[in-house]
Amino acid sequence: MPQRTSDLARLVRARAVAEEAELACVFVHEDLDSCDGADYPVVHRRVQEALRAELGNAHYVLAVEEMEAWLLLFPDALSELVGAWKLPAKYRGKDTGRLADPKGILMREVSKGGRRYRESDAPAVLEKAVTLELHRDPVGSNRSWTRFGADIETCCRDHLKQPTRRR
Template sequence: MSRKNDSRQTAKGKRPQQVLVFGESENDTKSLKELIVALRGNLAGKVQTRREPLVLIKNARPEDVPERAKRIADAVDIGRATHDIVCVFAHEDCDDFEPKHEGACRKIEEAMNQAGCPAHAVVPAWELEAWWFMWPAAVQAVRPKSWRAPDDYVGKDVGRIKDAKEQLQKRVVPKDNKPDKRKNFQTYQESDSPAIAQKVREMGLARKPAAKSGSYTRFVASVEQCEVE
């Protein structure tokens, strides 16, 4: 799955296997790590996140795409010096409605293939926060004493939520939130994402979404393709 997909082994035997996750931010990559392990328990201990380089391909000018993909491929090659990299995930938010994520996924995956480093694109619509609406109980479990379960989209298509982050911030506010409680109320922040993903894993909800998302369905299929021993 790379420019250097060889069968080198260490003196002690086979190199340990590893899954690499690149993304727009550390919060995103940590969240995806939790979801990957939630979907595939046999990948626990094998998934590693990378803060650099950022995945900035979907809106890049054609002339800039090869170099940006190469930076990721080079980082993967560094990992191959000590590990058998069995799967690579590259995340960028769609910032648009589904199914626009499909075009962004194709652009990212084609760029990575051209760089000699096949990867699975992960492109949530509108943002990763759209996915959290699929698990309202997991969201509420992060701050059970103050947040309401954002169940506004149960049974619906979360790929149609514009500005999902801002919507989530609004939806976790209790409907009966009294003025005296608002002063100390702490709404959703991006840094809460990994904790929500962790709750999804701990509560066994990764394969039980309460809403629909084409981008999440694609992500699940990508995780299934990771071959590990």
């Protein structure tokens, strides 16, 4: 991992130089590829410490299972993006980090009417959640989503010296 984090830090710094930008915060996203459990904080801490040692202002965004677990927290954003998409009631209000195969849930159950969910839809769903101001009030829970929000607040407060916008 030391080589991986130093390579990443070199790329990030080179990009900042190329864009003549000050490096305020770096967010590194990765999927855990397993449900939330005892290994999540161990993996997160190990990589977070390596990134912080290399960059100082890095935040490791480790999505439990996969990023699609976050999308299940925003059923209204899903439906707003594609009208036929509906999150079944059995998933509403759940800890989406403990659901096996959230991508499969989106493909087989949420988008069974109309266009099927594709991985490339994820940014648009999250953008819709932010536009509709749903991102602060998820329908359910997910430890990695909560941590991501806390990291954004930390970045704004400590590195950008600005508070995050509240509704």
